[in-house]
Amino acid sequence: xxxxxxxxxxxxxxxxxxxxxxxxxxxxxxxxxxxxHDRAGVYNCVCCKAKLFSSxxxxxxxxxxxxxxxxxxxxxxxxxxxxxxxxxxxxxxxxQCDAHLGHxxxxxxxxxxxxxxxxxxxxxxxxxxxx
Ligand SMILES: [Zn+2]
Numbered sequence: 001x002x003x004x005x006x007x008x009x010x011x012x013x014x015x016x017x018x019x020x021x022x023x024x025x026x027x028x029x030x031x032x033x034x035x036x037h038d039r040a041g042v043y044n045c046v047c048c049k050a051k052l053f054s055s056x057x058x059x060x061x062x063x064x065x066x067x068x069x070x071x072x073x074x075x076x077x078x079x080x081x082x083x084x085x086x087x088x089x090x091x092x093x094x095x096q097c098d099a100h101l102g103h104x105x106x107x108x109x110x111x112x113x114x115x116x117x118x119x120x121x122x123x124x125x126x127x128x129x130x131x
Pocket of ligand 1: 045046047048049050094095096097098099
């Protein structure tokens with residue numbers, strides 16, 4: 001997939017989507033459009049539409065961001081060590097376009113033991129009937 005320039009992303013994305021995905025920002029908890037979203041379907045990367053998460057893995061972690069127990073079984077995620085803010089965390093990015101998505105933690109009350117904490121601003125949603 002061809003890499004787009006920041007100018008192209010700026011033209012396609014909202015200010016919040018650009019800041020989160022291209023500049024590693026984090027939306028304020030509870031403000032994202034997918035936080036309390038429970039429709040059946042697939043969550044895609046907002047920048048390149050790569051399929052990332054299924055609604056069947058979404059759960060309410062009470063943290064204010066869309067949370068998933070697992071990602072879709074594909075190569076569309078990549079993981080980076082993040083030592084910012086004096087913490088040790090694992091950053092999650094889209095492997096197709098390098099968009100920042102959020103972080104994954106090992107404290108999930110889930111079948112995987114993991115909690116993918118993802119910004120709504122990084123996601124786009126496709127209804128199950130259209131997926
Ligand atoms: Zn992407």
